[in-house]
Amino acid sequence: MSTLADVKPGGAADAASARGGGSGALARLDAALGMIVEIPVALLVAAEIILLFSGIVARYVLHTPITWSDELASILFLWLAMLGSVVAFRRGEHMRMTAFVGWAPPAARAFLDVFAVAAALGFLLLVIGPAAEFAIEEYEIVTPALEISNMVRAGALPVGLGLMIATALIRLGRVGSVRLVAGAAALVVALMAAFVLLQPALAGLGKLNLLIFFVGIVAGTVFAGVPIAFSFGLASFGYLALTTKVPLLVVVGRMDEGMSHLILLSVPLFVFLGLLIEMTGMARAMVAVLANLLGHVRGGLSYVLIGAMYLVSGISGAKAADMAAVAPVLFPEMKARGAKPGDLVALLAATGAQTETIPPSIVLITIGSVTGVSIAALFTGGLLPGVVLAAMLCVVVWYRYRGEDLSHVRRPTGRELGRSLVVALPALALPFVIRAAVVEGVATATEVSTIGIIYSIAVGLMVYRRFDWRRVVPMLVETAALSGAILLIIGTATGMAWCLTRSGFSTDLAQFMAGLPGGSFTFMAVSIVAFIILGSVLEGIPAIVLFGPLLFPIARQMGVHEVQYAMVVILAMGMGLFAPPFGVGYYVASAIGRVSPDEGMRPILGYLAALMVGLALVAAIPWLSIGFL
Template sequence: MSHLPSAPSIPTAALPDGTVARAAGFVEATLGRGIEWIAALLIAAEILLLLAGVIARYFLHTPLIWVDEVASILFLWLATLGAVVALRRGEHMRMTALVAKVSPGTRAFLDTVGLAAALAFLLFIVYPAFEFATGEADVTTPALEISNAWRAAALPAGFGLMALMAAIRLLRVGDWKRVLGAVALVVLACLVFKAIGPAMKGLGNLNLLIFFVGVTAVTVLMGVPIAICFGLATFGFLTLTTSLPIDVMIGRMDEGMSHIILLAVPLFVFLGLLIEMTGMARAMVAFLASLLGHVRGGLSYVLLGAMYLVSGISGSKVADMAAVAPVLFPEMRKRGAKDGDLVALLATTGAQTETIPPSLVLITIGSVTGVSIAALFTGGMLPGLVLAATLCGVVWWRYRKEDLSHVTKATGSQIRSALLVALPAVLLPFVIRAAVVYGVATATEVSTLGIAYSIIAGVLFYRQMQWRRVVPMLIETAALTGAILFIIGTATAMAWALTQSGFSNTLAQAMSALGGRTAFLVVSIIAFIVLGSVLEGIPAIVLFGPLLFPIARQMGVHEVHYAMVVVLSMGIGLFAPPFGVGYYAACAVGRVDPSEGMKPIVGYILALLVGLAIVAAVPWISLCLL
């Protein structure tokens, strides 16, 4: 996958032999290894801590009230240090669709510009992050009664270390002209914006287009890391067009990166790696292949079904993808599936399953609009199946000529034998869902039960537990987690900035002026696809739900039906490139360059739009089970 740049793509032998480069290499290696080990230990601590909480509460009936608090403190440190690890390993997500088409020299320069832009943004926010952490010193945590600065200090520490790592990577580029040119370009852009800043304050909502469309689009297409693009646009908007202090932006990033439900992300990522390492993945794939392996596109159908079944278990769509992709992708690649098509299907199944309960977005709709959550959960089942059917149509078309001459249809005895071997692996999703349904564990904690279950199955049943791989797996999990959460943090800050601009009220007034039910639904679909590309589902619902659901009722649209249309629209926007954060998260989970999925995803997105149109046009699909 294409990530944060330059030095990772330079072979070691090509690095300069100068004193500065050698010193930079030594500092990077020493510092990087230390941070990787700390991040790995933090993940291990989170797993043990949450597992202890489940055991104490459910089996010993003595809840440890401080567990969630400690987990929250450690999680923010994990998020920021993981982002440092991702920067060192070159794993911050970026768009390279255009960059890949330019000459090698131009691409190398744009890679260096990405590093320089990252360094600039991190230097901009490191001191405000320090001020934010200092301000948290007077806040006392409820359970442990310690200063919240212990948690908030992760932000300036992480941002400072990222800035240091970015500077080191620049020193290791080796071409001083390229480095100076990239730094000069970034500095010049900052100076130009600062010079015209006073004039921009009078432009009103035009600044939204300048920063959140213009700056974001230009930097994304240049190959600057996605999180940095979001961060620079938000920082520039707040600094040049408002009088708000930047530490408020840091607070929003903190809110986005440290949401406790996101703790499921690293745990499910590690669970996915663990399933692969213990042999459970191979056993599960072998069983699924015995059922559908002889069908053209069979494992693609399995991916659709798996995402439908596990959706919502973890409370995070990223975690859902992380639980499924590592199990299926290796075998699908062996069967000739291309990386671009795999990540395109993974991303669109993420959008397709947004209404499948238990869904945090549906819970949020119920809480802010007064719609029955039970009705939303009931109404969400069939719309997801409709979109699954349209995606299956694309899968059938694309794989209709797949060569299966080397694949033999499994016999009944072979299927039974494969099931017996795969049974512990096949039972895992049911164990996880049962733990949630019966209150054994929360959506965040349930992944720890999955990890414990996988370790036991790996040791006792499959006997393929390779302990030497555990630490590298923990480090890999930390890097992926940091890359994803850094994007979520900057995207949350951007969503908050849009709220402060008054954009939400303007949109609501414009939509209320529409004359009819059909027009209202069409505009709602378009608006929420756009909103989904820049906002997380929950912030968007909190922002627009109380405004638009009363209008929908006035237009004669059933609130459950409208909820399904809104959620699916946001899901399509969230997982559609070039701006959908979910798409880049899918690329990160699948370890695929975002540019590879651009062409294959078009057909799947069109299929989702067809399914959404059917759901919007036929209210019965959302209401028949109520």
């Protein structure tokens, strides 16, 4: 998460809306809702950047720390997460699995897209009452620094959920087919009613309910195209409501807990940084110098693609932003040299998986926040595994392009190479600026992204003279939407993880994994297979939030270093995320490269085999992950 939105966000429901047009009143209401949410959420992202950077200046430069800055940042963060979720829901950008939906006939696809909205609406209606109750209960709690009611922060939950309910109703109203909407809504209501009627039977099934709710419901809704966050929420809410006597506001409390880790504030800030380096031309400058260095070598631009993704990944932390920054620069020239489009998109997807451990990856930040592993250690340990996988990909590139005709390619002069290097130096310095700030104690892992943002703005304005002020607000809104989609998954996945722990599943899992023959070798092998599967179905972040707290203690018991285990888990999930036919990252790479996904299916097999060899080396040689700690 890396974290990736749907390739075709709106889906057939939005297509039906476009055909039907909806009423003019609903269209105006939708536009008004967009304005109501998008302007405040853009201001919230900007406010967090200013607040955290001010905290760095006050503490490190003025030596007068702002005691209330973290508290205010936490309050604003929950509002950013919930309003960002609203923006993502309105745009149809919540993460969902579309493989099976995409294979369905047009009529079934249209129904499933509407069903996804109706199912999400069902969850929102069920949880908004407990969310309001939770916010009211927080009224008596006073924050220590600002001395204001915690209800100011907790109120973001019912407000965000309420706005998503309004959004869902508008989207359903604009579908343009009453029959389609009625059928989808009726199916959702019938399924919920069936579970309520079966409650007496469910109460006596014990742990079999885990299979019904956390396998059956989650798998059924995810494969039907329901956004992952709402699938998790429906399973957790149903499990607590129908099989336990736990108050339902516990679901909201766990959502609040999952979305409120201040370390996660670096997610939107690094997402914005990724958009910023593309807009200011910094990514283009880095790619240009690599192209001049290797463009005259057989397969040289493929090596450039691998190296560019490594460099850009170290800055943005968001794989979609990485691919969008690199592919448009390299693909036209690579196609002109005879590269097949399918091979290009296959390599782009493979580099997305290869760079999952490059700091400041959002998945690294997430794994640190939910497992307690040091973020600084993860940032240090993630560099070399990425190099190992890059080397494996380079072997495949060398083999495939060993006979490439370069007679028409001109080798750049030393002057041209030197000029491109000088131009790229400010951009190439950014990863070192970020890492130096963390190592020297200037900023925390949460704050350091703001240093990168200020640096990128300064370089864009004064060095590259490319800074489109008109794009700033849309970029802030886009940042909030992607972050909201990610954070809502973390919130609902935290609720599900709590339910699994409370049920005793974590104890059973620990006993099963610890009892496997072969000790740590078998444990690592099973973990790799499991997380490749989880990465393809759930994507990295929800899988980490669900299973990280359960498996990392077992890894420690097995004698596996937690940083090495984190690298193995992240790389395995990356392979699943970018591997067809289920990995959504592969389809995002296809969309960015404007290449049919079918064309890359065969070429990616060789790259996946190379990644598996690299992953096996990382799993077998602990030094690759912990040698520099």
